[in-house]
Amino acid sequence: EPEVTQTPSHQVTQMGQEVILRCVPISNHLYFYWYRQILGQKVEFLVSFYNNEISEKSEIFDDQFSVERPDGSNFTLKIRSTKLEDSAMYFCASSPNRDRNEKLFFGSGTQLSVL
Amino acid sequence: RKEVEQDPGPFNVPEGATVAFNCTYSNSASQSFFWYRQDCRKEPKLLMSVYSSGNEDGRFTAQLNRASQYISLLIRDSKLSDSATYLCVAYNNNDMRFGAGTRLTVKP
Numbered sequence: 001e002p003e004v005t006q007t008p009s010h011q012v013t014q015m016g017q018e019v020i021l022r023c024v025p026i027s028n029h030l031y032f033y034w035y036r037q038i039l040g041q042k043v044e045f046l047v048s049f050y051n052n053e054i055s056e057k058s059e060i061f062d063d064q065f066s067v068e069r070p071d072g073s074n075f076t077l078k079i080r081s082t083k084l085e086d087s088a089m090y091f092c093a094s095s096p097n098r099d100r101n102e103k104l105f106f107g108s109g110t111q112l113s114v115l
Numbered sequence: 116r117k118e119v120e121q122d123p124g125p126f127n128v129p130e131g132a133t134v135a136f137n138c139t140y141s142n143s144a145s146q147s148f149f150w151y152r153q154d155c156r157k158e159p160k161l162l163m164s165v166y167s168s169g170n171e172d173g174r175f176t177a178q179l180n181r182a183s184q185y186i187s188l189l190i191r192d193s194k195l196s197d198s199a200t201y202l203c204v205a206y207n208n209n210d211m212r213f214g215a216g217t218r219l220t221v222k223p
Contacts, residue, residue: 033210042215043159043202056210091158103149104211106158 002026006092006107013082013114021077021110023092032075033093033104034067036060043091049075082114118142119205119214126219132193136217138186138203145205145212148179150188153200153216162188162201193221 005024013019025032034046048055049067066078075094079086089111093104121138128134140148148165163170165177165186176189186203198221203214 035213043153043213045210045212048210058210089156103161103164106160108158111156 002105004092004094004105004107006090006110008110009108010111011113013112015084015114016081019079019082019112021079021090021092021112023075023077023107024073025075025092025094026096026105027073029094029096029105031055031095031097032067032069033095034077035091035093035106036088037091037109038088046077079112082112084114087112087114118212119203121201121203121214121217123215124218126217127222128193128219129222130193130195132221133189133191134193134219135190136188136201136203136219138188138214140184140186140203140205140212142205142207142212143184145207147206148186149204149206149211150175150177150186151202151204151213153202155200159202159213190219193219195221195223197221 007022011019032049035043036046037043045058047057047061047067064080068076089109091109092107095102095104119140126134150162151159152162153159163172163177165179167179169178174191178187200216200218202216205212
């Protein structure tokens with residue numbers, strides 16, 4: 001089965017540094033998402049992206065966050081100046097369309113640790 | 116109020132038991148619903164969609180009650196491999212809202 005791939009699997013950074021988390025969605029999918037999960041807490045929606053622009057974003061997705069699809073395959077999440085509370089597992093997901101019954105395919109996540 | 120609320124558990128059951136999880140959602144405009152399964156420190160994986168008429172997939176049965184804004188998942192004849200966290204999900208306007216999950220441990 002096709003997969004969403006994420007790199008790196010683990011990222012350690014110093015507070016205040018910029019990080020870029022990378023995702024390669026499934027090739028024929030059109031909708032892309034970022035979620036995060038702080039250890040022991042629920043999966044939280046960050047942002048959805050379609051047609052090279054943000055469709056929806058949550059209150060978590062503030063000015064420190066940005067997303068980009070720089071080419072036909074990659075989908076990135078940038079955190080400009082990381083804070084300790086940004087430490088979490090970040091999941092990328094994609095879906096073929098916006099059908100409300102369409103499942104999301106998740107990548108295996110990037111564990112971000114901010115020191 | 117949490118958008119999607121679940122009993123966190125844990126539920127500890129013996130193999131072969133039947134176990135039921137419940138979930139409530141606060142946004143009446145939510146359009147569709149799902150159960151995802153998440154193993155420890157892994158990504159969520161879709162278990163099944165939830166339809167108003169109720170749906171069954173092998174040992175798993177999901178029900179939706181829109182009037183009460185309530186979703187359930189029933190697992191029959193539970194297996195050791197069913198041990199995981201079960202996430203209730205409500206979909207609205209291109210974003211999915213996850214519950215905090217219910218932890219299930221199936222013991223021999």
